[in-house]
Amino acid sequence: MIDQRTRPAETGRMTHMETPAHPKRPLAGVFYAAIWLLFLGFPLVSALSGPAGPGWTTVAVVATVAFAAVYIWLFWVLSGADIGVPPARRVLLVGTLLLAVLAGLATPAAGAWVSAFTPFLAAVLIFTLPLVPGLAAGGLVWLIPSAVATEFSGTLWTLLGPGFGVAVIVFARLMEHNEQRARDAQNHLQVAAERNAIARDVHDVLGHSLTVLSIKAQLARRLLDIDPDRAREELDQIDALARESLGQIRSTVTRLRTPSLASEVEAARTALAAAGIEADVVIGPDVRDDGGDLFAWAIREGVTNTVRHSGATRCRIEVRPGTLTIADDGAGFAGSEPGSGLRGLRERARAVGARVDLRPTHPDGDRPGSTLEVTR
Known part of the structure; x- marks a missing residue:
């Protein structure tokens, strides 16, 4: 399945499509996704041991290997992409259709065990699309094919086995979503605290400086007629204080001075x-x-x-x-x-x-x- 730990934050996705030429995803994430491919052994064993002829068996084996390769490639590309931009949407659409076709090619030999392909299709959609559309699309690509396979096989395991895998995927996706919401809330609190701190600093600087400027201006006005030299001195101090206050505002906003x-x-x-x-x-x-x-x-x-x-x-x-x-x-x-x-x-x-x-x-x-x- 796709590793939710390597997906970008839903609220801060990239604005362009990353390409495999500049990979930034950890190899651990690819390894995590590759582990789940072991479950493709069920349709593979069914194809090799089933009654289908050598031709369909070969097609099933090749299709299964190709399915695994396309799945890893989709995970590698889409885990770092913004699905809202056309290039990413095209890759998702083409890749999902290709996975469905490959699973279909394995059906004649694999039989009802073709339902084992559905959790991988569901994982691509659930971890790539937004939460609600992803869960809905992932649920459908598991439920419909698995229900049809169960009808032909007569055993409920072909529905419940892949269903367990999809349930794990849904749980992981919901955990990722909740963690992201918690991180977003923490970021909002940090931003709010920083804004309050800056507002507090600006108030402290402006409140004091403007008070002194106002008082000195009133004093200079009273002294204009009775002591011009003293009034001129007060005006010079007002000019100096205004310049100093401007410097304090600049440094306070940039958080560089106390x-x-x-x-x-x-x-x-x-x-x-x-x-x-x-x-x-x-x-x-x-x-x-x-x-x-x-x-x-x-x-x-x-x-x-x-x-x-x-x-x-x-x-x-x-x-x-x-x-x-x-x-x-x-x-x-x-x-x-x-x-x-x-x-x-x-x-x-x-x-x-x-x-x-x-x-x-x-x-x-x-x-x-x-x-x-x-x-x-």
């Missing part, structure tokens, strides 16, 4: 100063920048939220080995739902076995503030 802790601390100072928030940054002496990408993303998300939503006057960023804390004295987060940035940060933390906690800075105060803590 923010560094040192750069995010400096960016946080700049963003907080532009928003008029006093920054208190404490970096522990044993903190290293390597492996600090989670803390870098957390600083970006935490400071962005503080600048956008808190209305705070003071923000403290403290980085210790294994712990990051961002605390402000703003309005807090009562009644608000976590945004996509915080959800993305928690996903990053779970991926490396870390924990993200969000709580009020002063639970009993009029302005409770908020504290973001990340623990690795």
